[in-house]
Amino acid sequence: MRRKSAKSSHPVGSGTRRPEPxxxxxxxxxxxxxxxxxxxxxxxxxxxxxxxxxxxxxxxxxxxxxxxxxxxxVRQREASGRALAFICHRSPGESLRPAVRDEAGGGADPPNKALVERLPRAAGRRFITVSPMPRIDGGLELVTADGELAAKLQRSVRWLASEFSVRVRGELDEQQLQGILSGTLDSGAHLAVERCESAGGEAANRWYALAARGASGKDVRQLFERQGALVSRVLRTQLGPIALERSLGRGQFRELNSEELRSLLSTHAAPLAVG
Structure with missing residues (x-):
């Protein structure tokens, strides 16, 4: 018996439509x-x-x-399949991606796997970091293996409020704080800084909590350094509506649920939680 052609996109008697090429x-x-x-x-x-x-x-x-x-x-993923995204708690200096080995094969293997190597293989092979923090800093990182989702998230985070913890040497004076609140970057662009408050400290180090819209970790470090602050660490603690909960230890990750993804993709996401 001769088989029907697979080219038909609407098989007779089928109630479901096949995805378009x-x-x-x-x-x-x-x-x-x-x-x-x-x-x-x-x-x-x-x-x-x-x-x-x-x-x-x-x-x-x-x-x-x-x-x-x-x-x-290549195993194809259905267009209707749910795209996966993860938040990771990265330690300052910890690598997101595996180290590149030299062609001669020399050098010892790294003692610990990079963060993306710990993510489920079923979620993808090539993970993309959305608005990544500088390598020397850390905190909340957002990653996905879905290129389309990554592009949408990257556009969305430009409008989202984020919160950072910044550790500096010594206490900032009022003039320095006002300079940070102005949001002026080296390029002349201005960030919408919502607040910058003292958050305690130990010995000669002081922590400051900063909230700003569309800010990257690089932007935040630059804001403080422009005012003469000696910055030793910047940690992202919140990205839009997604906070880095205490239960998520350093080096750990969790998958975002559908509601969290929708809230991230909305340019009208809820404001940062205060206190």
């Missing part, structure tokens, strides 16, 4: 394998095949197509 770049980005631009480079280099044929720019694939990268089968 998508561009390879979109498929690879959603699978967390590469950005769209990287995928285009791979296509040009002849590294990707579709059903045994070398892929070309503009080709579209469906779930029934066999896609391979360098001969290895």
């Amino acid at each position: 998508e561009r390879l770049q979109k498929v690879f980005a959603r699978a967390g394998l590469a950005s769209r631009r990287e995928t285009e480079d791979w296509i040009r280099a002849g590294r990707i095949t579709v059903n045994g044929q070398t892929a070309t720019l503009g080709v579209r694939v469906s779930l029934s197509d066999q896609v391979r990268l360098d001969g290895r089968l």
